[in-house]
Amino acid sequence: MQYPEPIAKLIDSYMHLPGIGRKTAVRLAYFTVNMDKTDIANFAEALTETKDKLRYCSICGNLTDEDPCEICQDPTRDQSKILVVEQPKDIMVMERMKDYHGLYHVLGGVLSPIDGKGPDELNVRSLIKRLQANEAVNEVIIATNATPEGEATAMYLSKLIKPAGIKVTRLAHGLSVGSDIEYADEMTLFKAVQGRTEI
Amino acid sequence: MQYPEPIAKLIDSYMHLPGIGRKTAVRLAYFTVNMDKTDIANFAEALTETKDKLRYCSICGNLTDEDPCEICQDPTRDQSKILVVEQPKDIMVMERMKDYHGLYHVLGGVLSPIDGKGPDELNVRSLIKRLQANEAVNEVIIATNATPEGEATAMYLSKLIKPAGIKVTRLAHGLSVGSDIEYADEMTLFKAVQGRTEI
Numbered sequence: 190m191q192y193p194e195p196i197a198k199l200i201d202s203y204m205h206l207p208g209i210g211r212k213t214a215v216r217l218a219y220f221t222v223n224m225d226k227t228d229i230a231n232f233a234e235a236l237t238e239t240k241d242k243l244r245y246c247s248i249c250g251n252l253t254d255e256d257p258c259e260i261c262q263d264p265t266r267d268q269s270k271i272l273v274v275e276q277p278k279d280i281m282v283m284e285r286m287k288d289y290h291g292l293y294h295v296l297g298g299v300l301s302p303i304d305g306k307g308p309d310e311l312n313v314r315s316l317i318k319r320l321q322a323n324e325a326v327n328e329v330i331i332a333t334n335a336t337p338e339g340e341a342t343a344m345y346l347s348k349l350i351k352p353a354g355i356k357v358t359r360l361a362h363g364l365s366v367g368s369d370i371e372y373a374d375e376m377t378l379f380k381a382v383q384g385r386t387e388i
Numbered sequence: 389m390q391y392p393e394p395i396a397k398l399i400d401s402y403m404h405l406p407g408i409g410r411k412t413a414v415r416l417a418y419f420t421v422n423m424d425k426t427d428i429a430n431f432a433e434a435l436t437e438t439k440d441k442l443r444y445c446s447i448c449g450n451l452t453d454e455d456p457c458e459i460c461q462d463p464t465r466d467q468s469k470i471l472v473v474e475q476p477k478d479i480m481v482m483e484r485m486k487d488y489h490g491l492y493h494v495l496g497g498v499l500s501p502i503d504g505k506g507p508d509e510l511n512v513r514s515l516i517k518r519l520q521a522n523e524a525v526n527e528v529i530i531a532t533n534a535t536p537e538g539e540a541t542a543m544y545l546s547k548l549i550k551p552a553g554i555k556v557t558r559l560a561h562g563l564s565v566g567s568d569i570e571y572a573d574e575m576t577l578f579k580a581v582q583g584r585t586e587i
Contacts, residue, residue: 190458190459190479190480190483191458192480193441193442193451193452193453193457193458194441194453195434195437195438195440195441195442195453196438196442196451198430198433198434198437199434199435199437199438201430201434202427202430202431202434202435205423205427205431206416206419206420207415207416207419208412208415213407215477215480216406216407216477217405217406218438219451219475219476219477220405220406221405221435221438222438222439222442222451224404226439228401228404229435229436229438229439230436231397231400231401232401232404232432232435233431233432233433233435233436234397234432235394235397235398235400235401236398236401236420236428236431236432236435237428237429237432238394238397238398239394239395239398239417239420239421239428240421240425240428241394242392242393242394243392243394243395243421252392252395252418252421253392254392254393254394258392259389259390260389276418277418278414278415278418280389281389281391281414284389
């Protein structure tokens with residue numbers, strides 16, 4: 190016996206999502222069948238709306254339902270700093286910290302020759318234009334991930350921007366707060382020692 | 389900054405699913421934004437179709453898009469056996485084994501006084517009616533889960549059905565295939581010893 194067709198389709202859709210294998214997809218599909226009709230309708234609507242209503246901010250590349258996005262529109266934000274992230278979701282992670290009040294720029298990825306991602310595939314040109322047009326910016330903080338590609342992208346951007354006399358900084362590397370030295374990898378420990386601060 | 393509304397709605401919907409917390413929901417929502425438009429449309433359609441097209445089989449209680457379901461309609465299945473499961477998805481698990489060719493009956497849960505689930509909340513009446521109407525049935529195999537509630541439900545059904553002269557059996561308990569005795573709990577080991585077979 191096969192799954193009834195509507196369930197088979199739903200299992201297939203759930204399996205398209207990252208980190209969801211066949212077993213979880215089956216569980217989610219059968220769960221969905223017992224969900225409230227309104228909840229399902231909301232879910233379906235939310236799915237279609239993501240594509241219809243969301244666009245990328247024409248200034249910073251963030252995902253937004255209004256252009257320019259909330260942050261680019263906000264005159265109370267510190268216009269002298271731009272923090273560069275890989276993905277739109279990284280902005281929300283930084284915002285949750287509640288300590289950074291500057292602007293953002295979303296690269297949309299990192300330099301990765303193996304995936305055919307060069308500077309032209311990222312929002313690098315728009316960043317440079319932004320820096321040229323806006324003299325208020327005096328610091329670009331690079332917050333790409335601590336991966337080899339993220340590091341390489343940070344170095345590339347630094348070389349590109351520094352000559353214009355703008356300060357380029359990078360997020361600090363070191364031990365996670367609450368973590369145990371025993372479990373830290375060598376690279377992290379090395380960076381933690383290199384970046385030690387006086388107390 | 390808040391999440392753009394369409395994303396916030398989608399995160400909320402994903403969080404309704406079992407086993408999906410806030411972080412995973414955020415990851416899934418941002419993944420969805422980058423999904424193919426057709427894939428998203430299919431997903432949304434599959435969601436709404438589950439409620440619109442699926443019903444419970446009027447004979448066995450299985451989820452189906454046609455009534456009676458595929459299995460109840462199939463004359464090649466062994467009409468003398470009914471395997472009783474808790475949920476529709478359990479049928480697919482049994483079918484994957486490819487060794488059982490009889491019929492099924494879905495209880496829709498187990499007896500659980502604490503959750504207010506008595507025999508009237510389960511498909512017990514329809515099972516009894518089925519047994520009365522169909523003299524071909526000579527065995528009812530109870531495949532409720534190996535939980536205290538599943539056991540109690542099995543005992544209850546056995547007491548109800550046996551007096552009619554129908555054989556009532558229960559799935560064997562024992563070690564999982566490929567498992568290590570060292571990690572088996574005492575109850576499982578006890579059941580495995582009790583149910584030992586000659587080789």
